[in-house]
Amino acid sequence: xxxxxxxxxxxxxxxxxxxxxxxxxxxxxxxxxxxxxxxxxxxxxxxxxxxxxxxxxxxxxxxxxxxxxxxxxxxxxxxxxxxxxxxxxxxxxxxxxxxxxxxxxxxxxxxxxxxxxxxxxxxxxxxxxxxxxxxxxxxxxxxxxxxxxxxxxxxxxxxxxxxxxxxxxxxxxxxxxxxxxxxxxxxxxxxxxxxxxxxxxxxxxxxxxxxxxxxxxxxxxxxxxxxxxxxxxxxxxxxxxxxxxxxxxxxxxxxxxxxxxxxxxxxxxxxxxxxxxxxxxxxxxxxxxxxxxxxxxxxxxxxxxxxxxxxxxxxxxxxxxxxxxxxxxxxxx
Amino acid sequence: xxxxxxxxxxxxxxxxxxxxxxxxxxxxxxxxxxxxxxxxxxxxxxxxxxxxxxxxxxxxxxxxxxxxxxxxxxxxxxxxxxxxxxxxxxxxxxxxxxxxxxxxxxxxxxxxxxxxxxxxxxxxxxxxxxxxxxxxxxxxxxxxxxxxxxxxxxxxxxxxxxxxxxxxxxxxxxxxxxxxxxxxxxxxxxxxxxxxxxxxxxxxxxxxxxxxxxxxxxxxxxxxxxxxxxxxx
Amino acid sequence: xxxxxxxxxxxxxxxxxxxxxxxxxxxxxxxxxxxxxxxxxxxxxxxxxxxxxxxxxxxxxxxxxxxxxxxxxxxxxxxxxxxxxxxxxxxxxxxxxxxxxxxxxxxxxxxxxxxxxxxxxxxxxxxxxxxxxxxxxxxxxxxxxxxxxxxxxxxxxxxxxxxxxxxxxxxxxxxxxxxxxxxxxxxxxxxxxxxxxxxxxxxxxxxxxxxxxxxxxxxxxxxxxxxxxxxxxxxxxxxxxxxxxxxxxxxxxxxxxxxxxxxxxxxxxxxxxxxxxxxxxxxxxxxxxxxxxx
Numbered sequence: 001x002x003x004x005x006x007x008x009x010x011x012x013x014x015x016x017x018x019x020x021x022x023x024x025x026x027x028x029x030x031x032x033x034x035x036x037x038x039x040x041x042x043x044x045x046x047x048x049x050x051x052x053x054x055x056x057x058x059x060x061x062x063x064x065x066x067x068x069x070x071x072x073x074x075x076x077x078x079x080x081x082x083x084x085x086x087x088x089x090x091x092x093x094x095x096x097x098x099x100x101x102x103x104x105x106x107x108x109x110x111x112x113x114x115x116x117x118x119x120x121x122x123x124x125x126x127x128x129x130x131x132x133x134x135x136x137x138x139x140x141x142x143x144x145x146x147x148x149x150x151x152x153x154x155x156x157x158x159x160x161x162x163x164x165x166x167x168x169x170x171x172x173x174x175x176x177x178x179x180x181x182x183x184x185x186x187x188x189x190x191x192x193x194x195x196x197x198x199x200x201x202x203x204x205x206x207x208x209x210x211x212x213x214x215x216x217x218x219x220x221x222x223x224x225x226x227x228x229x230x231x232x233x234x235x236x237x238x239x240x241x242x243x244x245x246x247x248x249x250x251x252x253x254x255x256x257x258x259x260x261x262x263x264x265x266x267x268x269x270x271x272x273x274x275x276x277x278x279x280x281x282x283x284x285x286x287x288x289x290x291x292x293x294x295x296x297x298x299x300x301x302x303x304x305x306x307x308x309x310x311x312x313x314x315x316x317x318x319x320x321x322x323x324x325x326x327x328x329x330x331x332x333x
Numbered sequence: 334x335x336x337x338x339x340x341x342x343x344x345x346x347x348x349x350x351x352x353x354x355x356x357x358x359x360x361x362x363x364x365x366x367x368x369x370x371x372x373x374x375x376x377x378x379x380x381x382x383x384x385x386x387x388x389x390x391x392x393x394x395x396x397x398x399x400x401x402x403x404x405x406x407x408x409x410x411x412x413x414x415x416x417x418x419x420x421x422x423x424x425x426x427x428x429x430x431x432x433x434x435x436x437x438x439x440x441x442x443x444x445x446x447x448x449x450x451x452x453x454x455x456x457x458x459x460x461x462x463x464x465x466x467x468x469x470x471x472x473x474x475x476x477x478x479x480x481x482x483x484x485x486x487x488x489x490x491x492x493x494x495x496x497x498x499x500x501x502x503x504x505x506x507x508x509x510x511x512x513x514x515x516x517x518x519x520x521x522x523x524x525x526x527x528x529x530x531x532x533x534x535x536x537x538x539x540x541x542x543x544x545x546x547x548x549x550x551x552x553x554x555x556x557x558x559x560x561x562x563x564x565x566x
Numbered sequence: 567x568x569x570x571x572x573x574x575x576x577x578x579x580x581x582x583x584x585x586x587x588x589x590x591x592x593x594x595x596x597x598x599x600x601x602x603x604x605x606x607x608x609x610x611x612x613x614x615x616x617x618x619x620x621x622x623x624x625x626x627x628x629x630x631x632x633x634x635x636x637x638x639x640x641x642x643x644x645x646x647x648x649x650x651x652x653x654x655x656x657x658x659x660x661x662x663x664x665x666x667x668x669x670x671x672x673x674x675x676x677x678x679x680x681x682x683x684x685x686x687x688x689x690x691x692x693x694x695x696x697x698x699x700x701x702x703x704x705x706x707x708x709x710x711x712x713x714x715x716x717x718x719x720x721x722x723x724x725x726x727x728x729x730x731x732x733x734x735x736x737x738x739x740x741x742x743x744x745x746x747x748x749x750x751x752x753x754x755x756x757x758x759x760x761x762x763x764x765x766x767x768x769x770x771x772x773x774x775x776x777x778x779x780x781x782x783x784x785x786x787x788x789x790x791x792x793x794x795x796x797x798x799x800x801x802x803x804x805x806x807x808x809x810x811x812x813x814x815x816x817x818x819x820x821x822x823x824x825x826x827x828x829x830x831x832x833x834x835x836x837x838x839x840x841x842x843x844x845x846x847x848x849x850x851x852x853x854x855x856x857x858x859x860x
Binding site: 381383402403404407408412413415419420421422423424428431432433435436479483 | 733736737739740743744746747748749750751752753754755
C-alpha cells in the first residue's frame with residue numbers, strides 16, 4: 001500500500017530532524033544554541049496557546065502574565081533558595097499559572113469571545129503592574145537576576161546544558177500535548193470550538209472544559225516562562241507587557257492554528273523575524289502586523305496549512321505518476 | 334412580469350433548487366405550495382438576491398436580475414416579506430415603516446404613513462412602540478406594511494400565515510386581497526394550500542426543489558395528488 | 567472645605583478626561599453596533615489623527631479651526647480605505663479573526679505613524695489657552711478644559727441627532743439591528759459599513775487633537791485611548807448614551823481615586839473596573855438602567 005511508503009518516508013524525515021536537533025550543540029556555536037533554545041521556549045508557549053485558541057477556539061491577549069508568573073517563580077525561588085531544584089521551580093510556576101488561568105477562565109465564562117479577550121487584556125495589565133510594583137517580591141522595575149538552573153549542588157551553566165534541559169522539557173510537554181489532544185478532553189475542546197451549543201447537547205460542560213483549557217494553556221506558558229528566566233538569566237517587567245501577549249497569539253495564528261507543526265513553525269518565525277530585520281529594528285512591528293493581517297485574510301491556515309498543502313501537492317504529484325491506485329489525502333492533526 | 338427560468342440554487346453542497354421555472358403575469362397572484370424544505374423560501378430569497386443562483390435566469394419586466402444584490406433588486410420594485418419577517422426590533426413601528434420607504438426619493442411624510450395605517454389600523458395604535466413588543470400577528474402586519482411602503486410592483490410573501498391564529502390569518506389575507514386589487518403583482522409562498530389556492534390565480538407545487546404540478550388554481554384544487562398531499566382530503 | 571474643593575477639582579479634571587474617553591468610546595460603539603467588530607485599532611487611529619494635526623498646525627501653521635477640519639477629512643478617508651482594504655472582509659467572520667485583524671491594523675498604523683513622523687515625544691500646542699483661571703472656592707479651570715468639554719459634548723450631540731433624526735442615521739441603526747432586513751429595504755450595507763468606519767475614524771481624530779495637548783504626543787499615547795474600551799464596556803458597549811456615562815464615570819473615578827491613592831492603584835484601577843464589569847454586569851450601565859441583557 002502506498003501509505004506504507006509514506007509512513008517510512010515520514011519516519012525517516014522525523015528521524016533526521018531528531019538527529020539534527022540532538023546534535024545541535026556540536027554543529028553550531030554558543031549563540032545559535034541560544035537561539036534554538038529560545039525557539040524551544042516559544043514552541044512550548046505556542047503549544048499552550050494552541051490548546052486554548054487552536055483547539056478550544058478562545059482568544060487570550062493576557063497569557064504574557066502567565067509567562068511572567070512562571071519566570072518570576074523560577075527567579076524568586078532560585079534566588080531565595082540557592083540550589084532550588086529547577087524542575088520543581090518550573091512546576092511551581094506552571095501550577096500557579098494554571099490556578100490563575102483557571103480563575104480567569106472561570107470569571108469570563110458568561111461572556112462572549114470578544115469580552116473574554118478584553119478580560120484577558122485587563123488581567124495582563126494588572127499582572128504587569130504587579131510585576132513592576134511589588135518590589136519586595138519581584139525587584140520592581142529593575143527586576144531580578146536569575147542564577148543558573150540547579151538541582152541542589154548540581155548547576156547547569158553552559159548554553160549546551162540549558163539547551164538539552166529545555167529540549168527535554170519541550171519533549172515532555174509535547175507528548176503530554178499529543179495525549180491530551182487525542183483524549184476525550186481534547187475532543188471536548190474541539191467540539192466547543194466548532195459549536196458551543198451542539199457541544200452542550202452532547203453533555204459537554206462548558207464550564208468544566210473552558211476553564212480546563214485555560215488552566216492547561218496557562219500551565220504550558222508558565223513552564224515556558226520559567227525556562228525563559230533561566231535562559232536569559234534575568235527577569236524584568238518589560239518582558240511581560242501586552243505586546244508580548246499579542247506576539248504569543250501571532251505565533252499560533254501565523255504558524256497555523258490547531259497544529260503542532262504550526263506551533264513550531266510559528267515559534268521559529270517569531271524569533272527569525274527580528275533577526276532578519278536586524279538592520280530595520282524599527283520596522284519590526286509594522287512587518288509583524290502586516291504578516292498577521294495577510295495571514296488572517298488570505299492564508300487562514302497559516303504556515304503549517306501551507307506546508308501541508310505543499311505536501312499534499314507533492315504526494316498527489318508522486319501518486320499520479322504511480323497510477324490510479326494512489327493514496328487518498330490524509331487529515332492532519 | 335417575473336420570469337424565472339431553470340434556476341438552480343445551492344446551499345454549500347446541498348442543492349435546494351434543481352431547475353425551477355416560474356412565470357408570474359403582471360397584476361396576477363401566483364402561489365407556490367409545498368412541504369417544508371421543498372425550496373419555496375429559497376426561491377423567493379434567490380429572486381430578491383439574498384442567495385445567488387448557480388444557474389438559470391431571472392427576468393423582471395424584461396430585465397435580467399440574475400445575481401443582482403438585494404438592495405438593487407429592491408430598487409427595481411420588488412419587495413420581499415421574509416419568513417422570519419426580519420423586522421428592526423428596537424426601532425418603533427413608525428421607524429420600521431420609514432425604513433420600508435428607504436428607496437423612495439423625496440420626503441416620506443406623515444401623509445404616506447397615514448395611508449398605510451388605513452390598511453393596518455392596529456399598527457397605528459402601536460405606532461411608537463418598539464417592534465419587538467408587538468404580538469406575532471402584529472409583527473406580520475408590520476412586515477407586510479413595511480414592504481408596501483416602497484410601493485412595490487411585485488410583492489413576494491413568504492408564509493404570511495405561519496404561526497398565526499385563524500382570525501389573524503383571515504385579516505392578513507383580507508389585506509392581501511386588497512393589495513391585489515390595487516394592482517400589485519403578488520408571488521405567494523404558503524404551506525396552507527387551501528388558503529393559497531383560494532386567492533391565487535395560478536399555483537405551482539414544489540417537491541424536493543422541483544416543480545411537480547402547476548396550473549390554474551381551479552385545476553390544482555381538483556388534482557388528485559394535490560388533494561391528497563396538500564389539501565388534506 | 568479645602569478637602570471638598572480638592573475633590574471637586576479632581577472631579578472637574580476627571581470630567582475633562584471623561585469627555586475624551588466618552589468620545590472615543592462612542593466611536594467604538596458605532597463600529598461595534600454597525601459592523602459587529604470591536605475596533606482595537608481605535609487608539610492608533612486617534613493618535614494618527616493627532617499627528618496629522620501636529621503637522622498642519624506646527625509645521626504648516628494652519629489656523630486651528632482648519633486643522634480640525636483637515637484632520638477630520640484625512641481620517642474620514644483613512645476610515646474608508648481601511649474598511650475597503652481590510653475590515654469589509656472580516657465583517658461576517660468569527661470574532662477571533664476580526665479582533666486580531668484590528669490588532670494587526672493597529673500595529674501597522676502605530677509603526678507607520680512613528681516612521682512618518684517620529685517615535686519621540688512631541689509637544690502639541692493646545693487649541694485653546696491652557697492658562698488656568700480662578701473660580702470661586704479655590705477651583706481652577708482653563709479654556710482648554712472648557713473647550714474639550716464643550717467640543718466633546720457638542721460632537722456627541724450632533725452625532726446623536728444624526729443617528730436619530732436623519733434618514734442615513736436611521737439606516738445605520740436599522741443595519742446594526744438586522745442586516746438582512748436592511749438589505750431588503752434597499753440599504754446598500756457596504757456603504758453603511760464604510761460610513762461607520764469613516765465617521766468613527768474622523769471623530770477619533772478630533773479626540774486625538776483634544777487629548778494630545780494634555781499629555782505628550784507620542785505613538786505610545788494609544789495606551790491612553792485603550793482605556794476608552796473600558797468606558798465603552800462600562801457603558802454597555804452597544805449604547806451611545808452608555809458610552810457618555812461610562813466615559814464620564816471612568817474619567818472622574820480614575821482621577822479622584824488616583825489622586826488619593828498610591829500610583830499603582832491608579833494604574834490598575836481601570837482594568838479592575840473592566841474585569842468587574844465583565845464578570846458582574848456585562849450588560850453595562852445602560853443595560854442596568856434599561857434592565858436588558860445584551
